[in-house]
Amino acid sequence: MKRFSSRPERSRPDQRRAPQRAWLKDERPPLPEGEASSHAPEAPADDLLWGRHATQAVLEAGRPIHRIWCTSELRSAPRFLQLLREAKASGVLVEEVTWARLGQLTGGAVHQGIALQTASAETFDLPSLIEGCATLGEAPLLLALDGLTDPHNLGAIVRSAEALGAHGVVLPQRRSAGLTGSVAKVAAGALEHLPVARVVNLNRSLETLKDAGYRVIGLAEEGGVTLAEADLDGPLVVVTGSEGDGLSLLTRRHCDQLIRIPLRGVTPSLNASVATAMCLYEVARRGWMKDLRGQAPSPPITRPRLNHEQAQPEQLDEQGAEERPEEPALVAAATEAPGLQLDLERPTGCDPESDNSDFQSSVEL
Structure with a gap:
């Protein structure tokens, strides 16, 4: 018995799909032998930096550099061309590579078209940082980071801290992100200007800072006072914890x-770097910003006087860290492919896209 109509039931189309044609499949032809391995991205070595802001800051700061890789586009940037010429004149190997090679x-x-292999960022001990800040002529502002393992958060905090006038960062040797290329890239050059003290025990370091006359405040959602109510005068240490766990119980007690x-x-919470930047801005608003009006320039920052001869190169964390080989495997792999050594005598006004034939002929193979 037909329920809705007396019309003859139409034959249903065949629901079976025709076999999928080969040319519709999301398949790509295999890469030539050796191509996949030569351009597949791998974890970067710890002594590599990349990005224009980070590498320019390193080149200008005079940190020892072992090797530079860059693309042809860097020739059209006069400042970079000059820095590359100076590096080559000092004996640094400068190689031109493709974007794919830099990606690997x-x-x-x-x-952004440039990477370099450099000496580790210099760090100081805590007494040196305290001594250097004693000569500032203004109230020192330091950051202490408790269990912050995300390199992007660390880089963002370093960038905000340097921009807003902090005088240094206290960073534990364990359970903390190191001063890697990822940190330097996010910090956009600020790492070359903000002193970093690596300490074995953060809580003992906080006690040392208290003995030196610093007040220690911690950012925590259960805090007893708001940021607007807080006393932010005098030598100050702002302590920030990780996003997941915040400040440890022992650090809170200190x-x-x-x-x-x-x-x-x-939204229940803020990103650790955002919360830190807000606190630093409030300190600056009550301090060096309070007399600024309109387009008046900011007062120049006073840097701690530190003995760079006593600085120590950044070390890998002891916990779970592997020894770094003398020549990183990734760097060695990158140099196995045919590379181009830059001829840096080319005029700065040349466009590598418009006169590529002349450009190629000016490169030393």
Whole structure:
């Protein structure tokens, strides 16, 4: 018995799909032998830096550099061309490579056409940082980071701290991100200007800072006072914890005061780097910013006087760290492919896209 109509039932189309044609499949022809391995991104070595801001800051700061890789586009940037010429004149090997090669070298990072192999960033001990800050002529502002393992957060904090006038960072040797290329890229050059003290025990270091006259405040959502109410005068240490766990219980006990940032929306918390930047801005607003009006320039920052001869190169964390080989395997792999050594005598006004034939002829193979 037909329920809705007396019309003859139409034959249903065949629901079976025809076999999928080979040319519709999302398949790509295999790469030539050796191509996949030569351009596949790998984890970058710890002594590599990339990105224009980070590498320019390193080149200008005079940190020892072992090798530079860059693309032809760097020739159209006069400042970079001059820095590359100076590096080559000092004996640094400068090689021109493709964007794909740089991508492999930096682990697929946004390299902006340049990477370099450099000596580790210099760090100081805590007494040297305290002594250097004693000569500032203004109230020192330091950051202490508790269990911050995300390199992007660390890089963002370093960038904000340097820009807003902090005088240094206290970083534990364990359970903390190191001063890697990822940190330097996010910091956008700030790492070359902000002193970093590596310490074995953060809480003992906080006690040392207290003995030197610093007040220690910690950022925590259960803080007893808001950021607007907090006393931010005098020599100050701002302690920030990790996003997941925040400040450890022992670190909270070593803080003179816990401060919270009130939130109005449904989002329960802020990114660690954002919360730190907000606190640093409040310190600056009450300090060097209070007399600024309109387009008046900011006062120049006073840097701690530090003995760079006593600085120590950044070391890998002891916990779970592997010894770094003398020549990183990734760097060695990158140099196995045919490379181009730059002829840096080419005029700065040349466009590598418009006169590629002349450009290629000016390169030393």
